[in-house]
Amino acid sequence: MLLVVLVFGSLLLGRYPKPGFIGLDEAIRNPIAWNIILNLRLPRIIAAVILGSTLALTGLVFQTILGNPLVEPGILGVSQGAAFGAGLMIVLNVKSPLALPFSAALFSLLALGLAWSLAKAIRFGGWIIRLILSGIIVSAVFSSGLGILKYLADPRSQLQEITFWMMGGLSGIGWTELKYLIPFTVPVLILIFILRWRLNLLSMGDRTAHSLGISPILEKNIFLFMAVLATAAVVSYCGIIGWIGLIIPHIARRVAGSDTAKSVPTALITGGIFALISDDTARTISTGEIPLGILTSLAGALIFTLLMVFSPLRRHL
Known part of the structure; x- marks a missing residue:
């Protein structure tokens, strides 16, 4: 409501x-x-709801499957990889409307694979610490690559577009962009919603999941692929929007419990609400529009601080 x-x-x-x-x-x-x-507000509002729901749900998927309450697409380098892929298409001046999401998805998958492999190669610390460290490294690599693309870009046109990806925002979203954004996100959200009960099985560990009749490695890869695809799509059209995928899953679990049958729909709705409120604030609080990524980072940091101080999350770290 x-x-x-x-x-x-x-x-x-x-x-x-x-x-x-x-x-x-x-x-x-x-x-x-x-x-x-x-023609301006309605497509932007739809995009904001899709953006928030997608990042919140993919963050929940990452946290559940990887068994790490501190991971989200931005921390693992997935968002930075998607932004690098989009920036590369801009610098190469590729005009195909599908080039951006496909390139973003490719580099998102590459970023996730690098973060996972590096975390397994690190020889000290627990899995949570290793995954966070590897995500920081991969994020820094792709952020540096994006900086190089900015240096190579045409300052009169391409540089402005790349800067948009780094700060994030929905000012450029219209019906044309939604036509390409929806097919890459809404089907993924629907599939994860339908199969959300299987996330409970995957969170129990590979041995338990295998004993219950599912293939944990295969299904984890399927869920991760869907999450990366949806994240790459929203990043390629909306830019890097941080913190939604980190804080909303914690809020959803705090409200609905850890059962994904309830936490998945809660995360979908809560993510849409958070992104919509943030975008409304970004476009109306001043005469000049504030980049959405700045507001979500500010609000996300404050909310996460409250969660860390006052919630049971501290006991799991």
């Missing part, structure tokens, strides 16, 4: 014809305002 109310309210919230909310009757009578609502 809260998500539905926020979506409807966001349609009427903006800076035209005046800052704040506009009445529905006035919006219908004003053709310019109605055009803004249908």
Whole structure:
């Protein structure tokens, strides 16, 4: 109910014809305002909900399968790999609309594989610490690669696009972008939602899962592939948006418990609400739009601090 109310309210919230909310009757009578609502705000609101739900759910998948409460696409380098893949297509001036998501997905998978392999190669510390360290290394590598692409990019056009990926935002989202974003994200969200009960089995360990009649390695790879594909899609069109995939799964488990039958739908809805509120704030709080990635990082850091101080999460670290 809260998500539905926020979506409807966001349609009427903006800076035209005046800052704040506009009445529905006035919006219908004003053709310019109605055009803004249908062709600017509505696709952006849909993208915000998809973005938040995707990052929240993929973060939950990563944390459940890897058995690590501190992993999310950004920490593992998946988001940075996707941004590097998108930046590479921009510098190479590839105009195909599908080039960005495919390149982003390819480098996201590469980043995840590198982080996983490096964590297994590290000889000290527990699995949580090793995975975090390897994720930091992989993130730094792809962030450096993205910096090199910025140096090579045309400062009059390409540099601005790459800067957008690094800061994140939904200002460039329209119906055309949604046409390519939805097929890479919504089917993944639906599949994970349908198969969410199997995440409970995978979280019990490989031996237990195998004794219950499933192939843990195969199913883990399938879930990780779907999570990486969806993450790459939203990053390629929305840029790097941090912290959603880290804090929302913890909030979902705090509200609904660790059973993925309940925590998965909770994460989907909560992620959509968080991203929508953040985007509404980014586009209305000042005359110039604030990059969405900055707001989610600020809010995420504050919320995560509260979770660390006041929640049972501390006992698992």
